[in-house]
Amino acid sequence: MKKLRLLFIAFIALLSFTACTEDDDFTFTAKPDPDGINFMNTPAETYTLSAANSNNLAERFVWNEVDFDVQTPVNYELQASTEENFSSYDVLGDITQTNLAVTVGQMLELAEEAGLDNDPETEALNTGNVYFKVRAYVGANAGNVVAQTSEILMVSVTLPEETGDVIELKRELYLVGDATAAGWNNNNNNTPLFRDAENDDLYYFEGRFAGGADVQGFKLLESLGNWQPQWGLNEGVATSSEDLDNDPQAFTVSNDAYYSFTINVADGTYSFDEVDASASATYESIGIIGDSTPAGWDADTDMTQSEFNPHIWYTKDFVFNDGEFKFRANDAWDVSWGIALAAISGETNLGGENITATPGTYSIWFNDLDGRFLLIPQVAE
Structure with missing residues (x-):
């Protein structure tokens, strides 16, 4: 009887081991998305490329999210080629997001690979096409991959003769605070001040500030998404956190009204005066x-x-x-x-x-x- 009991226990253990093994081997089966993958952005008629602007954004490529009907992240591979048949290509990004920024510099590299240049002394063209497509996939690249690829997007690029026009990055000042459109959020499409065309230290803004007794007011930020450096007041003078080694006070706003604000960051002078904008035209577009x-x-x-x-x-x-x-x-x-x-x-x-x-x-x-x-x-x- 004892032997029968031992044999029964061994049989149960064998069944349990087999069940566990089968569970471990269970996998999801990926299925292609019937809607496919497509670019959502519309490219410009042509992209004018200059080496002086290499770090600038040329285009943000955007595509739809693909559903392979599996519980695993989908990877997206943005590919670029100088050949429409993609006989060879570069991978500009392998990400899980559905958009990728491509710089002027990356576009220039493709243009040069395509044999374009801006030298009037050569026979090479300075205008041509480069090509993009996006590939969505799940699984390891070594095997067991299910993938879908978009149609090819043709992009026209131009390398103009250098004229000396260079985009200079200058200091910007953005409004932040509960008296402003962005609130106390340092990266909420904050409205910038308008810099003077001749004096880079002089800024203007005429517009609404939502003031009141319970409102702290506003400050100025130099960089979206960063609290430092920030500009405000110290003993009635406009100054920055870099000069104070701590945060300045906010500019206060008495009423919910329109104001004319001017600040010169070179000497800390500013003016903040309420204005009547009631007679100003409001446009539909x-x-x-x-x-x-x-x-x-x-x-x-x-x-x-x-x-x-x-x-x-x-x-x-x-x-x-x-x-x-x-x-x-x-x-x-x-x-x-x-x-x-x-x-x-x-x-x-x-x-x-x-x-x-x-x-x-x-x-x-x-x-x-x-x-x-x-x-x-x-x-x-």
Whole structure:
């Protein structure tokens, strides 16, 4: 009887081991996504590439999320080639996100691989095409991989003759605080101040501040996503945390109203005065138009209107080519803004001259109260 009991126990153990082994061998079966994978971004008509702007953002490639019906992260591989058949290619990124920033420098490398140059003394062309596609996959590259690949996206690139136009990165100042659109968030599409076209230490802003008894006010940041350096007040003088070795106090705001704010960071002087903006026009749309823009002189590229302040307009990752541009309201020429001389920031005039564009990718801000604009060169992350 004892032997029978031992044999029964051994049989149960064998069954348990077999069940465990079968569980360990269980795998999910990946299935292709019936919707496939496709690029969501629309490329510019052509990308003007200059070595001086190598760190600037050329294009952020965006694609849809792919569902392989398995509980495992999906990897995305952005590929670039100088050949439409992708007989050879470079992998620009292997990530789990559904977007990837490509710099002017990376585009230039592809253009040079394609035999393009900007030397007028050679027979090589300075305009041509490069190609992109994105591959989604699960599994190890060595085997057991299920993958899908997008259609090929053709991109036109131009290497202009060098004219000396260089995008200079300058100090920016961004509003932060509970009196501002961003609140106390250092990376919430914070509205910038508008730098003077001739004096890099002088900044302006005319617009709404949400003041009140329970409001702390606002400060200024030099870099989105970073609290240092920050600008504020110390004993009535505008100063930065770098000069104080600690954080300055906030600028206080008495009322929820429109103010004119000017600050000179070189000497710490500033002015902050309430203004009456009730008679100022409010526009349904403001756009950028010109032969330097994606739609040329045929159509505007509309900007986004601030929900906090209807007189502030902005757009991100905007690509300028060689040429000129203006701002105009309501998709018509009744109200437009231009300037006699090109500037990274400055004050436009109603009906003024076309503004000369320096090729590159920018975040653009416009204030229809005083006509000031700001072009912030975008550097890929």
